[in-house]
Amino acid sequence: xxxxxxxxxxxxxRHFREAAASLRMSQPALSGAVAALEEALGVQLVERTTRKVxxxxxxxxxAVRARRVLGELNALTEEVDATRRPFTGPLHLGVIPTIxxxxxxxxxxxxxxxxxxxxxxxxxxxxxxxxxxLQSGRLDLLLLALPGGAGLVDIPLYDEDFxxxxxxxxxxxxxxxxxxxxxLDLDVLLLEEGHCLRDQALDLCRExxxxxxATRAAGLSTLVQLVAGGLGVTLLPATAVxxxxxRAAGLAATRFSDPPPGRRIGLSHRPSSPRTAEYERxxxxxxxxxxxxxxxxxxx
Numbered sequence: 001x002x003x004x005x006x007x008x009x010x011x012x013x014r015h016f017r018e019a020a021a022s023l024r025m026s027q028p029a030l031s032g033a034v035a036a037l038e039e040a041l042g043v044q045l046v047e048r049t050t051r052k053v054x055x056x057x058x059x060x061x062x063a064v065r066a067r068r069v070l071g072e073l074n075a076l077t078e079e080v081d082a083t084r085r086p087f088t089g090p091l092h093l094g095v096i097p098t099i100x101x102x103x104x105x106x107x108x109x110x111x112x113x114x115x116x117x118x119x120x121x122x123x124x125x126x127x128x129x130x131x132x133x134l135q136s137g138r139l140d141l142l143l144l145a146l147p148g149g150a151g152l153v154d155i156p157l158y159d160e161d162f163x164x165x166x167x168x169x170x171x172x173x174x175x176x177x178x179x180x181x182x183x184l185d186l187d188v189l190l191l192e193e194g195h196c197l198r199d200q201a202l203d204l205c206r207e208x209x210x211x212x213x214a215t216r217a218a219g220l221s222t223l224v225q226l227v228a229g230g231l232g233v234t235l236l237p238a239t240a241v242x243x244x245x246x247r248a249a250g251l252a253a254t255r256f257s258d259p260p261p262g263r264r265i266g267l268s269h270r271p272s273s274p275r276t277a278e279y280e281r282x283x284x285x286x287x288x289x290x291x292x293x294x295x296x297x298x299x300x
Contacts, residue, residue, distance in 0.1 A: 001070075001073065002033055003034070003036050003037035003040070004066045004070060005023060005033075005070060006019070007034050007046075007062070007063065007066055008063060008067055009022050010030070010034055010053060010055075011055050011060070012133075014054075022138075043056075043062075044056055045058065045059035045063075046059055067135070067136040070136060070138075071135070071136055071137035071270075073137070074137030074140075075270075075272055075273070075274070078140070079274040086277075086281070087118045087278060087282075088117040088118060089119055090119040090121060091118055091119065091120050091121065091141065092121045092138065092139045092140045092141070093107075093121065093122050093123065093139070093140065093143060094122075094123045094125060094129075094139040094143070095122060095123070095143045096125070096127055096130065096143070096145065096195075096196060097195065097220075098191075098195060098240065099237075099239075099265065102237075103239065104122065106289050106290055107143070107289075108122075109289070110285055110286065110289045126194045126195060127144055127196045128194070130142050130144060131148065131149040131152070134152065134269070134270060135149075135152075135270070140269070140273070141279055142267065144265070144268060145196045145264065145265055146268070148266070148268025149268065152268045152270065152271070153269050155266050155279060155280065157265050157266045157267065157283060157286055157287055157297070157298060158264075159263070159264050159265075159295065159296045159298065160237050160239055161237075161238045161256070161262040161294075162200075162201070162204070162235045162236065162237060162238070162256070162260065162262050162263070163236050163253050163254065163256075164233055164256065165227055165252070166227065166252050167227060167228065167230060167250060168251065173254060174252050174253070174254065175254050175255065176257075178255065178256050178257060180207065180256060180261060183204070183205055183208050184208055184209060184210045186210070186233050187231070188205060188233060188234065189213050189216075189227065190202065190212050190213070190215075190217075191217055191218070191219070193216075197220075197235075197237070200263055201235045204261050213231075215232065220236060220244050221247060223244075224236070224245060224251060225247075227251060235261075238294040241253050264298070265295075267279060267282070267283055267286075287299070
């Protein structure tokens with residue numbers, strides 16, 4: 001099983017160092033486990049070069065089955081854990097980067113105060129990585145923008161608005177009734193590819209026929225610094241506004257007129273998970289905990 005885990009991680013990350021880090025093991029140990037699996041199966045699974053890792057055709061097929069085997073093993077472990085007291089044992093929670101800095105303090109406080117026996121592990125990754133990790137059994141539960149992914153069970157928590165962030169001397173600065181079509185005349189800065197927030201911002205721009213700017217950023221903190229530097233404007237989820245605008249002097253928040261654009265945030269899990277009832281209760285607790293944030297709670 002250790003060899004299968006090592007190879008599945010290499011197949012997912014296509015990089016030995018990153019795969020080793022994801023499993024919290026040394027790179028030589030990971031490489032040795034993959035080599036041992038190749039020897040046991042009598043086939044080459046990984047083509048090693050000095051620049052990159054290539055999974056062989058037979059390796060790709062083995063990777064699919066390895067993920068299934070590991071997923072079933074994880075489900076077995078979960079089922080045994082679920083027979084014990086709820087909210088105990090390990091829980092691997094995946095969170096997207098545009099939620100993690102703003103909601104994790106609330107999540108961690110909730111876990112500490114209400115579920116002291118829960119061994120919570122947090123993984124901040126982009127949406128496609130989280131979904132892959134959930135489907136392979138590496139992760140148990142996701143906190144992300146919904147929908148989570150095909151075949152997953154979504155538990156909605158809240159809706160939040162998108163806020164337009166501009167320099168303080170911009171003509172739109174501080175307004176609360178801006179129509180969406182103002183984006184036609186603005187240079188909208190976006191996150192780089194791979195972030196679901198980028199896709200949502202692009203959808204909003206396309207809705208009104210606007211062309212986003214060419215500048216890209218790896219994170220929201222960089223985006224607001226670019227806005228503060230006069231390179232354009234950007235869209236932030238409402239929960240990010242207090243944190244991100246506080247990091248850069250010279251920013252103003254502008255609200256869209258009703259109905260404002262936004263996104264829905266929730267939890268996603270595998271439909272086969274034996275911890276479904278726990279996740280539903282966790283969602284109920286989260287809805288109460290986030291009421292202090294600028295969001296609209298979705299009641300079940």
